[in-house]
Amino acid sequence: MTRFRQEAALYESHQVELTRFATALVGPSDAADVVSEAVSSLLRSGKLEEADRPEALMYRAVLAKARSHQRSFYRRRARERRFADELISHDPELRPDVVDAVMRLSPRQKACVYLTYWEDLSPSGVAERLGIGEGTVKGYLARARARLREVLDE
Amino acid sequence: MSDQTTDMLRRTMKAITEITPEAPVIETVSDSPGWRRSRTLSGVPPSGWRGPATALVAAAVVLVVVGVGAMGTTLLRSGDSTRGVTGDPTAVASVEGWVVMAFLADNADTETIMNALATRPGAIGVRYVTKSEAYAEAFELFADDQAMIRVLEEIPDLIPASIRVLTDGHARSQALASDAAEMAGVVATDLYFGTLEEYGLSVEEILASYGPASGSPSEETSQITDTTTTLLPGTPIDLELSAFMEEPLIHDPVVVFLTADPDESRRDEFVAVIGVAGSTVGASLRETLTVRARERLKQDDEALALLDEYPEIIEPLIWRSSAISGANRQRLVEQLSTMSGVAAVQSVAGLNTIADTDLPDDAIKLRSWWRAQMYREIALTCCNMSSVADGELRAFLVGLTPLERSPVDLEEWRQIAQDACTNTPLSDDLGMDAESLTAELRVVICRELIPWRAQPLDDSTRAASD
Numbered sequence: 001m002t003r004f005r006q007e008a009a010l011y012e013s014h015q016v017e018l019t020r021f022a023t024a025l026v027g028p029s030d031a032a033d034v035v036s037e038a039v040s041s042l043l044r045s046g047k048l049e050e051a052d053r054p055e056a057l058m059y060r061a062v063l064a065k066a067r068s069h070q071r072s073f074y075r076r077r078a079r080e081r082r083f084a085d086e087l088i089s090h091d092p093e094l095r096p097d098v099v100d101a102v103m104r105l106s107p108r109q110k111a112c113v114y115l116t117y118w119e120d121l122s123p124s125g126v127a128e129r130l131g132i133g134e135g136t137v138k139g140y141l142a143r144a145r146a147r148l149r150e151v152l153d154e
Numbered sequence: 155m156s157d158q159t160t161d162m163l164r165r166t167m168k169a170i171t172e173i174t175p176e177a178p179v180i181e182t183v184s185d186s187p188g189w190r191r192s193r194t195l196s197g198v199p200p201s202g203w204r205g206p207a208t209a210l211v212a213a214a215v216v217l218v219v220v221g222v223g224a225m226g227t228t229l230l231r232s233g234d235s236t237r238g239v240t241g242d243p244t245a246v247a248s249v250e251g252w253v254v255m256a257f258l259a260d261n262a263d264t265e266t267i268m269n270a271l272a273t274r275p276g277a278i279g280v281r282y283v284t285k286s287e288a289y290a291e292a293f294e295l296f297a298d299d300q301a302m303i304r305v306l307e308e309i310p311d312l313i314p315a316s317i318r319v320l321t322d323g324h325a326r327s328q329a330l331a332s333d334a335a336e337m338a339g340v341v342a343t344d345l346y347f348g349t350l351e352e353y354g355l356s357v358e359e360i361l362a363s364y365g366p367a368s369g370s371p372s373e374e375t376s377q378i379t380d381t382t383t384t385l386l387p388g389t390p391i392d393l394e395l396s397a398f399m400e401e402p403l404i405h406d407p408v409v410v411f412l413t414a415d416p417d418e419s420r421r422d423e424f425v426a427v428i429g430v431a432g433s434t435v436g437a438s439l440r441e442t443l444t445v446r447a448r449e450r451l452k453q454d455d456e457a458l459a460l461l462d463e464y465p466e467i468i469e470p471l472i473w474r475s476s477a478i479s480g481a482n483r484q485r486l487v488e489q490l491s492t493m494s495g496v497a498a499v500q501s502v503a504g505l506n507t508i509a510d511t512d513l514p515d516d517a518i519k520l521r522s523w524w525r526a527q528m529y530r531e532i533a534l535t536c537c538n539m540s541s542v543a544d545g546e547l548r549a550f551l552v553g554l555t556p557l558e559r560s561p562v563d564l565e566e567w568r569q570i571a572q573d574a575c576t577n578t579p580l581s582d583d584l585g586m587d588a589e590s591l592t593a594e595l596r597v598v599i600c601r602e603l604i605p606w607r608a609q610p611l612d613d614s615t616r617a618a619s620d
Contacts, residue, residue, distance in 0.1 A: 015177035016174075016177055018177065019174055019177040019178070020171045020174045023173070023174040023175070024170055024171050028173045028174060028175050029175075031174065032175045032176065032178040033178070035177065039178075045290060046290075094165065094166060094169050095162065098162055098166050099170065102166050102167070102170065103170070113163065113167065117160065117163045117164045118164065118168065118171065152162065
């Protein structure tokens with residue numbers, strides 16, 4: 001199997017999880033674009049082939065792309081609010097303020113929250129997945145929780 | 155966190171990802187022999203090196219900056235030296251020549267420019283380097299520098315596409331660089347000469363501004379933006395206005411250079427604008443802005459503490475717009491060109507800017523305040539120009555129309571701008587005297603053109619800023 005076929009197969013085995021991850025970061029409307037751009041760049045770079053943990057590399061690439069994808073603070077806020085509103089209409093039992101608060105987190109914070117509360121990864125697991133230090137993960141989580149706690153305690 | 159809270163977060167994440175779209179199909183490329191773009195310095199570009207062409211057509215758009223560096227054989231190392239090369243590929247692969255690098259805007263007519271450059275005296279070969287290849291090249295250049303590699307990974311679009319022209323000598327390169335700039339209808343803002351390693355250093359400078367060394371990824375700078383701002387009489391004044399573009403699949407910011415004629419009576423006004431805008435490039439200039447921000451915040455200990463903690467709040471950006479498409483960018487440039495005292499306007503795409511920062515809300519609020527301050531200053535400065543001639547104000551209004559606004563507001567603003575352009579005298583039509591109109595327009599600009607609405611931290615901050 002050629003390198004590109006191997007990498008394509010690798011992507012296919014993780015594409016659903018990666019897209020869900022991207023959805024958590026940028027919402028459903030941009031998730032596919034983010035994944036597409038991130039993975040395409042990886043494939044072009046050839047780094048996937050050499051990575052010890054290619055799955056983690058893909059997650060990191062998606063996170064990096066998500067961050068650059070959301071450069072516009074103003075638009076991001078508006079988009080996330082719209083997304084949160086749409087979400088509420090689908091599941092009225094959810095607390096809109098919590099959804100809004102989660103969507104307001106930075107991409108990295110959201111990534112840590114997603115991997116912690118959706119994929120049930122430990123801080124060390126999140127750190128490994130995102131290629132950052134465990135302390136950094138805890139820091140992001142702490143900051144995210146602090147923001148969320150303000151909402152939840154109200 | 156309590157179990158209940160954890161459960162709430164899990165439910166929230168579940169809901170957020172519940173409507174995950176279908177995973178995209180990623181197009182992969184084949185393992186074609188000789189394609190070594192990733193870990194070679196050059197790879198084989200789609201267009202390849204090309205010899206002198208027959209067509210010589212003036213390039214209408216583009217070009218931005220021309221760099222010149224000595225090109226060694228390393229840079230020319232490709233998977234297949236004969237592939238994609240016209241003219242004399244052997245010469246291309248072996249000559250220790252010089253290369254002129256022309257960084258391109260996204261809307262550049264690459265083919266035309268390449269053809270034109272290839273006909274220039276001394277041009278041995280022309281080659282197009284895509285963003286991806288430039289990215290891979292930068293990766294190679296900084297293979298031993300993990301900090302730089304991290305920056306590249308964070309901002310993969312950082313390095314722009316370019317056309318590289320191999321020449322047979324230094325002097326030829328200089329001449330060709332000037333030609334290239336002239337071809338694009340602009341004056342080269344910067345030239346640099348050196349070796350491949352020096353090119354690496356130049357790239358490093360760009361990357362460093364995004365890296366840990368600068369304390370923030372939000373700095374925008376490059377050899378392109380490092381324009382001359384000498385304010386001595388008789389010298390050009392380059393005013394850089396940066397904008398930010400975020401349309402689907404387009405993430406390049408727009409940089410607009412205004413070159414003011416120093417002999418114009420309004421030179422001082424441009425200098426005043428530069429005081430706000432032009433001095434916002436580079437880390438050292440950030441310090442200047444920080445000093446200014448601190449002066450305005452001197453009554454607000456909390457804000458000052460935030461500024462200490464998050465120095466990246468002070469950004470070098472002047473205009474950031476998510477609504478400037480290629481067409482609007484051109485329109486903006488055209489409008490700015492109509493302002494008297496503006497000798498030249500250059501629109502530049504291909505630079506990268508601002509990355510998200512993980513700032514807490516209060517720091518974001520402070521940053522928004524600072525942005526508003528800058529916009530306000532710029533707006534007021536430009537409004538002052540209107541007292542000289544309404545034409546400038548009109549051009550300014552129309553030129554700013556593409557700035558980020560909601561569709562409804564944009565239409566409303568267009569109407570205002572249109573009125574400003576079509577009614578003569580404007581003040582009569584609106585039933586107010588010129589002074590009142592100017593004051594009103596100032597308010598409109600300050601209130602409406604600031605994407606991040608002015609949200610002073612508190613009354614004391616407002617007082618300090620006023």
